[in-house]
Amino acid sequence: MRRRCKLLIIGGSAGSLQVLINILPKIVLPIPFAIVVVVHRKNTYDTILEDLIALKTMIPVEYVEDKTVLAPGIIYVAPSDYHLLFEDKNTLSLDGSEKVNYSRPSIDVSFESAALIFKQELVAILLSGANADGTKGMQTIQEEGGVTIVQRPETAEIPYMPEYAIQNSNPDFIFTEDEIVNFVNSTIQ
Amino acid sequence: MIEDKELDSLINEVFEHYGFDFGNYSKASLKRRVDRLYQLDGFSHFYEFLYRIRSDEEYYKRLIEEVTVNVTEMFRDPSFYAVLRNEIVPLLATKPFVRVWHAGCSTGEEVFSMAILLKEAGLLHKALLYATDINASVLETAKKGVFPLRMMKLYSENYMASGGTEDFSSYYSANFNIAKFNTELSDKMVFSQHNLVSDTSFNEFDLILCRNVLIYFDNNLQSRVIQLFDDSLSLLGFLALGSKETIKYTGGSNKFVQLRKEKIWKKIK
Numbered sequence: 344m345r346r347r348c349k350l351l352i353i354g355g356s357a358g359s360l361q362v363l364i365n366i367l368p369k370i371v372l373p374i375p376f377a378i379v380v381v382v383h384r385k386n387t388y389d390t391i392l393e394d395l396i397a398l399k400t401m402i403p404v405e406y407v408e409d410k411t412v413l414a415p416g417i418i419y420v421a422p423s424d425y426h427l428l429f430e431d432k433n434t435l436s437l438d439g440s441e442k443v444n445y446s447r448p449s450i451d452v453s454f455e456s457a458a459l460i461f462k463q464e465l466v467a468i469l470l471s472g473a474n475a476d477g478t479k480g481m482q483t484i485q486e487e488g489g490v491t492i493v494q495r496p497e498t499a500e501i502p503y504m505p506e507y508a509i510q511n512s513n514p515d516f517i518f519t520e521d522e523i524v525n526f527v528n529s530t531i532q
Numbered sequence: 533m534i535e536d537k538e539l540d541s542l543i544n545e546v547f548e549h550y551g552f553d554f555g556n557y558s559k560a561s562l563k564r565r566v567d568r569l570y571q572l573d574g575f576s577h578f579y580e581f582l583y584r585i586r587s588d589e590e591y592y593k594r595l596i597e598e599v600t601v602n603v604t605e606m607f608r609d610p611s612f613y614a615v616l617r618n619e620i621v622p623l624l625a626t627k628p629f630v631r632v633w634h635a636g637c638s639t640g641e642e643v644f645s646m647a648i649l650l651k652e653a654g655l656l657h658k659a660l661l662y663a664t665d666i667n668a669s670v671l672e673t674a675k676k677g678v679f680p681l682r683m684m685k686l687y688s689e690n691y692m693a694s695g696g697t698e699d700f701s702s703y704y705s706a707n708f709n710i711a712k713f714n715t716e717l718s719d720k721m722v723f724s725q726h727n728l729v730s731d732t733s734f735n736e737f738d739l740i741l742c743r744n745v746l747i748y749f750d751n752n753l754q755s756r757v758i759q760l761f762d763d764s765l766s767l768l769g770f771l772a773l774g775s776k777e778t779i780k781y782t783g784g785s786n787k788f789v790q791l792r793k794e795k796i797w798k799k800i801k
């Protein structure tokens with residue numbers, strides 16, 4: 344069964360970059376939804392993450408600024424030092440308020456905001472990390488009818504974040520990298 | 533999370549009772565901030581929250597303080613200050629008198645950073661820095677020029693990363709846990725309340741800094757504010773925004789040219 348999706352949002356922390364680099368290039372084009380990546384990143388000024396993803400995939404990567412227009416078929420990466428929010432289905436916005444879970448961007452903040460805007464048309468994936476960020480956001484996504492996927496902890500470099508999400512929310516799927524790719528290519532549209 | 537219609541009723545109440553219009557603030561951010569305060573103060577019904585706001589002016593002030601984001605730093609984004617120092621300040625040197633406006637100055641760290649740049653360029657004596665915000669309590673802090681001493685390590689690192697070569701600690705005197713900045717800097721500052729939503733232009737400036745304020749506004753309000761800055765800038769004056777802000781989505785972009793990829797625009801007509 345196929346499922347309509349306007350936004351695929353991926354959250355990750357320590358150990359998630361490699362997973363992103365592995366799965367994003369395997370997504371089959373054209374992509375009828377937007378992809379937003381929220382990972383904890385340190386350096387304020389670099390665009391290394393964007394550049395690396397751009398290098399590895401055919402999917403265009405756009406640098407996010409305040410009120411950047413969200414469009415299908417494009418990858419957007421949350422900049423460091425700002426929370427990434429969804430103003431409406433076509434507009435991103437940024438917010439410099441306090442860190443959440445010691446993080447800015449926080450995955451919870453973006454997941455919750457996406458859940459409220461996209462409701463059932465949202466698929467969220469939570470990857471490797473050493474932080475509890477993401478779990479609350481997963482809960483909101485479930486309440487709003489979106490799909491939640493967690494990386495199988497045994498396959499994560501740092502299993503804490505996916506494990507925490509599994510214990511404290513009830514994710515729809517617990518997937519390996521290959522299963523994630525499969526799901527994205529065959530189930531969502 | 534509070535409902536959209538609850539947020540709308542709060543916006544209406546605040547406008548009716550206090551004349552402050554949150555209607556064109558960015559909804560996503562405003563909703564989070566209002567929800568945070570609602571949870572923090574332990575209300576169990578939204579109407580209690582509304583009642584409190586309406587009937588208690590002190591609580592309304594708290595709402596404004598908590599809902600607006602006041603996070604700031606000295607020499608925030610050192611690379612921005614390096615461009616300001618190396619490329620913009622030298623252009624101001626040719627003016628007989630230098631007027632700078634910090635719109636949304638919060639607790640003033642940005643204004644003191646600017647004063648230091650001007651001082652080091654030998655321009656402070658002929659400069660005036662106007663610093664405005666809607667929040668009266670941040671302006672009180674800004675006026676004092678007193679910041680937590682524990683921040684000085686970061687600020688001094690930022691200062692050096694932005695190209696500063698003086699001894700940063702010579703700009704303040706340390707006392708217990710506070711750093712009081714020299715009055716030589718604050719003597720050139722004027723602080724006052726100004727609301728970007730509804731107030732008009734009050735002077736002509738050579739440089740306007742409005743950093744990390746527009747992100748909290750929707751596209752319509754951003755356009756209004758850019759128009760206000762256009763009205764308040766001299767020809768060939770500069771507008772500086774925050775590191776993730778742009779005038780691209782506002783109506784006024786044809787009046788300005790951007791300095792490379794920096795967050796600095798020159799008014800060209």
Ligand SMILES: C[S@@+](CC[C@H](N)C(=O)[O-])C[C@H]1O[C@@H](n2cnc3c(N)ncnc32)[C@H](O)[C@@H]1O
Pocket residue numbers: 439600601602603604605608635636637638639642664665666667670726727728729742743744745748774
């Ligand atoms: C995040 S601070 C920015 C401080 C500083 N410019 C910086 O970049 O570090 C945002 C400030 O904008 C102010 N602000 C919000 N709405 C405003 C309005 N309508 N008019 C004027 N200032 C406003 C807030 O009170 C807050 O102090």
